[in-house]
Amino acid sequence: MSYKEWNAGILLVASLLISAWVAYDATYGGTFVAPMSHLAQTLIYAILISIGFNIVAVIVVTIVVGIARREQFKDERADERDRAVAAKSMRNAYFALSIGGAATLAVLAWGPGGNLGVYALFAALMLANATDSASRLYYYRVG
Amino acid sequence: MGKGEPHIDNTIRLLRFGRDMTQAELAEMVGVTRQTIVAIEQNKYSPSLEVAFRIAAVFKLPLGEVFQYRPDEA
Numbered sequence: 001m002s003y004k005e006w007n008a009g010i011l012l013v014a015s016l017l018i019s020a021w022v023a024y025d026a027t028y029g030g031t032f033v034a035p036m037s038h039l040a041q042t043l044i045y046a047i048l049i050s051i052g053f054n055i056v057a058v059i060v061v062t063i064v065v066g067i068a069r070r071e072q073f074k075d076e077r078a079d080e081r082d083r084a085v086a087a088k089s090m091r092n093a094y095f096a097l098s099i100g101g102a103a104t105l106a107v108l109a110w111g112p113g114g115n116l117g118v119y120a121l122f123a124a125l126m127l128a129n130a131t132d133s134a135s136r137l138y139y140y141r142v143g
Numbered sequence: 144m145g146k147g148e149p150h151i152d153n154t155i156r157l158l159r160f161g162r163d164m165t166q167a168e169l170a171e172m173v174g175v176t177r178q179t180i181v182a183i184e185q186n187k188y189s190p191s192l193e194v195a196f197r198i199a200a201v202f203k204l205p206l207g208e209v210f211q212y213r214p215d216e217a
Binding site: 002076077079080081082140142143 | 174175176178179182185186187188190191194
C-alpha cells in the first residue's frame with residue numbers, strides 16, 4: 001500500500017472509532033439529554049481528538065512501515081492519478097454530506113429536533129469523511 | 144477510472160522487460176508515481192493523453208504500439 005492509501009485507511013478507521021465512541025457516549029454517557037451547547041462542545045472535542053489520532057497514527061505507521069520495508073516510507077508528489085482519485089472521492093463525499101445535511105434539516109423540521117439534530121449533523125460530517133476515505137481506498141485498490 | 148471496464152490495453156510490461164527497465168525507472172522518466180505505472184499495467188487506470196504519449200516516447204514507439212483500444216463487444 002502506498003502512503004496515500006495508508007493515510008486514507010487511517011482516516012477511515014478514525015471516523016469509525018470516533019463515531020462509535022460518540023454513539024456509546026450518547027447511549028450510556030448521558031450527553032443525549034445534556035444541554036445542546038454542552039453536546040456541541042463534546043462533539044467538537046471528538047473531532048479534535050480524531051485529528052490528533054490521525055496525526056499520531058500517520059507518524060506511527062510511517063515509522064513501522066519504514067522499519068518493515070527497510071526504507072524511508074514517505075509521501076510522493078501527487079500525479080494525475082492521485083488528483084483524479086481525490087476529485088472522485090471528494091465528489092462522493094459531497095453527495096454523502098448533502099444527504100446527511102438534508103437528513104439533519106428533516107430531523108430539525110419534523111423530528112424531535114434539539115440534540116438529535118446535533119447528532120445528525122455530526123453523523124453527516126463523519127459519513128462524508130468516511131465516504132471520502134473509503135472511496136480513495138476503493139479507487140486506489142480496485143481502480 | 145470511467146464507468147465499467149477500461150477498454151484500453153497496453154504492452155508496457157513487455158516493453159519494460161525488453162529494455163530491462165523497472166517500474167520506478169519508467170515512472171521517473173514519465174513523471175508519475177510508481178503506483179500509477181502499476182495501475183496502468185494492470186489496466187486499473189487509463190492515463191491521460193499526455194502521459195500516454197510520454198510513455199510511448201520513452202520506448203521510442205508510436206502510441207498505437209504501446210496502447211491498444213478494445214471496442215465493446217457488440
